[in-house]
Amino acid sequence: MTDAPSEKPVVWTIAGSDSGGGAGIQADLNTFRSFKCHGCSIITTVTAQNSLTVTGLYELSGNAIDEQLNCLLNDLPPAAIKIGLLSNREQLDAVVDFLSRWPDTIERPFVVWDPVMITSHNDTLSTLTLAQSHKLLALVDLLTPNTDELSWLAGTEVTDKRSALNAAAAVIEKGANSVLVTGVETEQYGKNIILDIYRPKRPLLDEPYLVYSQEKVATNNNHGTGCTLSSAVAAAAAQGYPTEDAITLANAYIHHGLLRATRIGKGPGPVAHTLRPNSLKHFPNIEATNLPVPGSEFPRLNKSPGLYPVVDSFKWVQHLLQLGVRTLQLRIKGKPSDSIELEIKRSIELARSYQAQLFINDHWQLAIKHGAYGVHLGQEDLQTADLQALHSNGLRLGISTHSYTEILIALRYTPSYIALGHIFATQTKEMPSKPQGLEHLTSYVSLLKPTGIPTVAIGGISKERIAQVKQTGVNGIALISAITKAANTEAAVIELNQELEAAYAD
Numbered sequence: 269m270t271d272a273p274s275e276k277p278v279v280w281t282i283a284g285s286d287s288g289g290g291a292g293i294q295a296d297l298n299t300f301r302s303f304k305c306h307g308c309s310i311i312t313t314v315t316a317q318n319s320l321t322v323t324g325l326y327e328l329s330g331n332a333i334d335e336q337l338n339c340l341l342n343d344l345p346p347a348a349i350k351i352g353l354l355s356n357r358e359q360l361d362a363v364v365d366f367l368s369r370w371p372d373t374i375e376r377p378f379v380v381w382d383p384v385m386i387t388s389h390n391d392t393l394s395t396l397t398l399a400q401s402h403k404l405l406a407l408v409d410l411l412t413p414n415t416d417e418l419s420w421l422a423g424t425e426v427t428d429k430r431s432a433l434n435a436a437a438a439v440i441e442k443g444a445n446s447v448l449v450t451g452v453e454t455e456q457y458g459k460n461i462i463l464d465i466y467r468p469k470r471p472l473l474d475e476p477y478l479v480y481s482q483e484k485v486a487t488n489n490n491h492g493t494g495c496t497l498s499s500a501v502a503a504a505a506a507q508g509y510p511t512e513d514a515i516t517l518a519n520a521y522i523h524h525g526l527l528r529a530t531r532i533g534k535g536p537g538p539v540a541h542t543l544r545p546n547s548l549k550h551f552p553n554i555e556a557t558n559l560p561v562p563g564s565e566f567p568r569l570n571k572s573p574g575l576y577p578v579v580d581s582f583k584w585v586q587h588l589l590q591l592g593v594r595t596l597q598l599r600i601k602g603k604p605s606d607s608i609e610l611e612i613k614r615s616i617e618l619a620r621s622y623q624a625q626l627f628i629n630d631h632w633q634l635a636i637k638h639g640a641y642g643v644h645l646g647q648e649d650l651q652t653a654d655l656q657a658l659h660s661n662g663l664r665l666g667i668s669t670h671s672y673t674e675i676l677i678a679l680r681y682t683p684s685y686i687a688l689g690h691i692f693a694t695q696t697k698e699m700p701s702k703p704q705g706l707e708h709l710t711s712y713v714s715l716l717k718p719t720g721i722p723t724v725a726i727g728g729i730s731k732e733r734i735a736q737v738k739q740t741g742v743n744g745i746a747l748i749s750a751i752t753k754a755a756n757t758e759a760a761v762i763e764l765n766q767e768l769e770a771a772y773a774d
């Protein structure tokens with residue numbers, strides 16, 4: 269028996285009860301459990317509901333909602349809150365007042381609002397007016413309307429991707445922080461496709477919006493999809509995932525849940541609650557409009573990357589080649605541009621004579637000009653690099669990623685390897701994201717394994733950590749300071765290789 273406090277994030281749902289068990293509070297709590305979160309519930313309205321219809325609505329007072337919220341605040345403060353059904357103005361005011369008075373002493377949670385107005389059977393659940401609902405907009409981090417709800421919120425009809433984007437922009441204009449429009453139907457190559465469109469207030473990677481697409485799952489058993497999606501986003505955010513990744517995970521969870529859904533009552537059955545999926549077949553295709561359209565696959569590596577030092581000069585490249593290193597990267601930062609070309613040219617020529625896999629960071633034009641083995645690009649570089657030219661000149665391509673979302677974007681280009689960073693805190697580069705840790709690395713590696721694309725871990729990896737990192741099944745280990753700050757480079761390379769081989773033998 270242990271009395272140690274749980275590390276499970278706490279997530280609240282402020283929503284209605286569905287007596288049929290498929291939507292509302294019941295769907296939210298099932299979802300929180302799947303995402304290994306502890307769920308707390310603040311019930312707004314009790315619905316008498318089955319799989320066919322809603323026969324009654326019992327709306328709790330503002331005081332009843334306020335008391336539930338305040339009772340939880342100090343004892344079970346949330347990492348995230350999902351708001352669902354608010355049936356009337358009094359209920360909305362209770363939530364608005366509570367969120368507006370959030371105490372400075374308690375970390376503010378991530379708040380998702382799924383503005384439920386009617387059920388999928390057209391039963392009206394709320395009497396909120398547009399003007400009333402706008403009071404909540406600025407207090408939530410993410411709004412997750414479907415196309416009907418967005419039409420209502422924006423006051424314009426939403427029928428397709430373009431009108432969804434315009435309406436999302438209009439709602440942001442009215443005060444919302446970011447909007448995920450769900451369930452935009454379209455057709456591509458004769459297939460029914462469902463788009464979820466994420467429009468953040470501040471663009472990601474200069475991208476005004478991201479489109480998550482999935483082939484429509486042919487099922488009538490889709491009751492509770494909206495509730496489940498928004499609570500999955502809240503739960504994933506509570507687990508520390510950035511919003512775009514929380515959406516990616518929620519999208520995959522819904523896809524899996526729809527495939528597994530079965531009819532339970534006489535009407536549409538509920539979306540199933542499964543373990544969080546980690547198979548690419550459930551993950552969406554992610555399209556970022558400022559990135560090039562994918563072309564052909566990039567060539568494979570000649571050998572698994574293994575120990576992969578990243579260094580900043582010809583001298584380092586030469587030294588490491590002499591020490592037997594056969595996969596390495598030249599990453600030159602902040603040197604005058606006239607000196608860079610010569611360093612790159614000499615490094616490429618020398619690496620070629622050793623039949624080594626040398627990747628050039630950033631300088632893809634010079635890499636093409638001097639016939640490099642490969643280039644390593646960050647996600648931002650994908651916007652400007654000529655991927656077609658890299659491909660037609662036979663260069664290998666490595667792409668940096670820092671999240672599920674970036675992995676799915678990188679996968680569209682079928683690169684020669686995918687880098688996963690940063691695993692541990694690093695002193696070498698200022699990173700905008702948090703360290704991922706070994707648990708995320710393990711999930712990413714197993715997600716990517718079926719693709720056959722090699723994976724490389726980077727960030728804060730030392731000799732002491734190699735064995736743990738290798739155990740995740742990653743194919744390469746990229747290091748900067750463990751090599752460049754070592755007192756004796758030769759000894760460091762030998763020891764790092766020994767650690768790596770010992771990990772292979774385990």
Ligand SMILES: Cc1ncc(COP(=O)(O)OP(=O)(O)O)c(N)n1
Nearest residue numbers: 629644645646647668687724726746
């Ligand atoms: C193996 C490997 N992984 C990631 C990076 C980071 O590359 P990038 O995103 O291009 O950032 P900079 O290195 O340019 O700062 C890398 N270099 N190598």
Ligand SMILES: Cc1nc(C(=O)O)sc1CCOP(=O)(O)O
Nearest residue numbers: 689690694696727728747748749
């Ligand atoms: C250059 C770089 N890119 C990273 C990424 O995650 O994309 S982490 C990183 C620095 C790696 O250096 P060290 O091995 O000294 O921690």
Ligand SMILES: [Mg+2]
Nearest residue numbers: 629630645646
């Ligand atoms: Mg770079």
